[in-house]
Amino acid sequence: MSTATGPAEATAANNENATEPEAVPSGSVREEYEKLVDLVRKYRFAYYQEDEPLVSDAEFDALFLRLEEIEALHPELVANDSPTQEVGGEVSAAFAAVEHLQRMYSLEDVFSLEELEAWITKAEASIVKLGDTARPAWLTELKIDGLAVNLLYRDGKLVRAATRGDGTTGEDITHNVLTIKEIPQELTGAGFPPEMEVRGEVFIPSKAFAEFNEALIEAGKAPLANPRNAAAGSLRQKDPAETAKRPLRMFVHGLGARDGLETATQSETYALLAKWGLPVSPYFEVLGSLQEVLEFIKRYGDKRHSLMHEIDGIVVKVDDLATQRALGYTTRVPRWAVAYKYPPEEVHTKLLDIAVNVGRTGRVTPYGVMEPVKVAGSTVGMATLHNQDVVKAKGVKIGDIVVLRKAGDVIPEIVGPVLALRDQQDPPVRDFVMPTECPSCGTPLAPGKEGDVDIRCPNARSCPAQLRERVFHLAGRGGFDIEALGWEAAIALTQPAEPEIPPLVSEAALFDLKPEDLAGVRIRREKRSKGVPTGEFELVPYFFSKGTAKSPSKPTATTEKLFKELEKAKSQPLWRVLVALSIRHVGPRASRALATAFGSMDAIRNASEEDLAHVDGVGPTIAAALKEWFAEDWHLEILDRWAAAGVRMEDERDESTPRTLEGLTIVVTGSLPDFSRDEAKEAILTRGGKAAGSVSKNTSYVVAGENAGTKLDKAEQLGIPVLDEDGFRELLENGPAAAPESAADTATADDATSESLEATE
Template identity: 70%
Template structure:
């Protein structure tokens, strides 16, 4: 009789739960891209944290859902095509976040228990410092000279911003002292001080420009200026707080690292202390929580690190976070304001989302008048009525969150929100995509002007074609102008067929200017061409000419970026890279079966099904065909000189390798025809185990899977399985 016990059906993830998980992955990945790469957050910190923690919860309950491209397996964001990619010598990790004192003390208790078992430092000391609300940057010094600066990017590869960083006065180009190491990576945060941020915004308002939303994204946008001279105009500062790879210097304590960095001339934060107990750390948290608005820079929490570096190494890392450090996040700030109305917006996938329109209120340093409400069920769950005084929460970013109503202030004039029956953009009847869906969608995907506008804007984004001149307003002018009646674009298939002459008559409505203009008066003006007069005829604007130059450049973008630009549901940059690497051409992807797509490392059944469904639509295929006819690159150049020595083999890489990042090891396997898997099974042919290999190594040994060190991996790459027999 078999002793195998079948898992009860109730314990398996339902279709609804799988759909929720897929949507969470898409939402979190998009928010991460918007925050780290586009410097324009789409979710509040509180909302992002909530979505991310729900994602972690689902993965803990159902590990079979976890894919390599889950945001929980990644660090930071993608790398913008506007800057050259730079691979860090040592990976830059994210920090584990905790959101309450109870969670924090539980983390410390676990860490202390782990430390006690090491018998190296039975009583830990804790370096405690402020969590700067800035942009993470890695500085590489060789023999004391600054040779490179890069953003964190995805943790392994960042953006080369060396020339921009060199304009920041507080960052030395040459380190000083007798103990400067031969080579060292210095990690820190670039920020705009609270005082300078206020001054910059006052100057912008005086010049008639819109103020920056918050210091963090102002700093990030300033550092990512393509012209270093523009970066030099911004009052950027930096505090350093750690190191990566180091050669030629032994360092025993994190606080000692700070002492050395100070002596070398690097700017170290004055807000750090080495503490001996949880009570002392809690006192630090409370003290700076009260002082957070009077500090040099914005903060969103406190970082606590094990001070002893040997203990740090022994505790190691997960795939995403160090086990020896944690970030305690302060609760987001809250204010009360009046909810004037609830309107709805239409996204690029047709999802219709309610959002609150509020009396403008200042919170976390910016003026807020709108906040997302996700869907009609969320509106009901929060219990908010139009006309309510609501609690608004904002965690120092752009997108706020309506927490709920202040019921005691209701006077009876409030009214319920009713979800519209028709799309506000095209008038099509709204409905769920399938029975049981919470989200309401506009099914007119092809012709809905707002969906098309959103897709065009998304295709032009940094994660896709990276067409800077095609912004939000330009996308509207192309898809839904005031004049002429027929817009220049009725499908993204026409994007690369546009001519300058097509845009000559496009007009949008703007506030009328001039001394005789009445308040609120508007006029129709050309968007892509100059206004023109009897003496000076209308001509294409400089930005329009730049748009066409960038459209031409976009045609040569790699295949994965073209895939992202297609707005296939669930296919973000990570999945697109996997598909492009595995199949090489758009034609092979569109001809692949669902099983072939799902078998691609980092893709899985949900994304595979989305790709199949997308290509099943004739008008979708027309987009690809039109772009290809216009000269858009539809295949990647493959280095045929590399022999396919790993054809048919599955290789798993775990732990830290000296000469390979996780991504470069994966690319090396794929380039040689192998499958780079993220999990060990009986089908695994080799496990490559670096430092801190962990549970995958244990499983490989239990299954009898051959285990290679880094030298063995290099032999495998050069000669395949035959090279392992010699």
């Protein structure tokens, strides 16, 4: 949780840009102010002392900013104990209170690039007033979403560790911090001060957090809400042995009190700390301009979910320490540092209901229906809950206030309930009960096989929901890639409001459709008034225009495009046809391997289970699923009707293509100017190589294009040859004997050092 300030300082007295104060606050303003103070204190206590956030960071930031706004307009309301004048939270009575030798401050938060630019411009103007006309260098680093900790070293030995607390007094958590292996109990080397406070952030790495939560769910326990609260809760365990079980790490990012340490810059200080054995984050750069800072923010915003830890923003600091001292502090924050906050990816909302969806292979998946809320730049009203065991493990009930997370393009996820608010819900919360019959066709639900956690609708052939999902899937980019056949079109083809019998009762008939077959298809749509939904619905034609006396109904432009794309889809390669069949476990990778190994649908169909399993990238589970799929008569009907309609069921073998990559495993990462990702994989497979998705010691070459990222880092760490696009062409044409040993020194590797600790893609 941030203790945010906007571009303004805490009060009008120390804010050069503050709005002119109003003469007398009205009763409603005073009432709002008092309510805000109480809420901010309540939420801050719950967050810092109880590790139980009652609102999301975004909601807290909005409340805090409003509090500052009122104080700027009415400075006479501001008391010394206002939350805007305090740092962090109170000190828990469960731990011994310790005073920091030097106060720990919070950071000023900004929430837009415009605010950041204004802050930097103001800071640079202040530096000029100090007599320094040189442009400042900005140490720019990731804002770790963890718990601030202060380490006290005397004569190189760790004697105390404490939380930030209220900035002056923290909680003694020494015994728990000693369980974090990478925090040295004794510094290495020489030259460290006799006494020194080291500040940093304790966190749980993203991958370790996911694995820890999976273990909790398997054990029937509720998962932890997020890495930040997990780290805070871990350090507040009464028993250090319990803390030791948590995968905690720490990065240090500054100093408090120190006796005799003289360095010129923050970055130089980081180098010294690392030399003494302290863990310094690799994610920082010293930059010379606002433009470079903005590029840093965009770069890490684009790949924030491939980093080793969660971040919620970027911290920008004046690198020069003398300038830092000259700029000084407000009552709460340094004037030489600011935190830019990315749009929130975790919010709180109400869980209105838990419904279920029937997937293309019959799997029945619960999902949450929530009060729509904006998160990660989009409005979300639904989120997956995976299966009934996950619902139970997460402990969510219908009517709960829940934590919702959406990381970039990842499917929104309900993390868990805000338990402290459960008893306050009206109507009372209730348990979710998994249905026993398919909500789409009424067939009794059951596990696919003994021991399965998931339950399925066994009516694969006739279940309308499964057919709808299969039709939508086969049109996807991994299948036939039919752009005009989206989600609503799949519903219109399989489950229209009219006619009673839909155009498709099986995907077998897809390529037999004619435009006239769709003329009477109608769907139910909500009426709108000036773009706003009215709550009233009407039946409208989907594939044809409405038609009038003067202009008869005819296929829409999208419908005409659909039939053109259906015709084009018939010539797609064999692997795409395999993906389109919705065979359980058979995705693009296995489909490519099968198409390369057998060349035709008939050869795959007639192969033994053992032969299928021996194909690299297939294995026994997929082999068994294939044989089971081909054993169904209605599945064979799909193949026969597609083939009769002209769908390609055999790849053309170009015997002239040399098998230059036999026995080689190639990983392609980043973007190549003349190869799409699929084209690069196709080129590897047709030459006998294996196109892998991750780098390991068995990788023969890595082909790195622009924005190659962590796969390039992994290749360099393992000493695997790295090729650029020219090297890749040489490898394809003439094999490994002609390929350069490495092209890792090209521009594609420029960022490898700063990204070297990112999680493997």
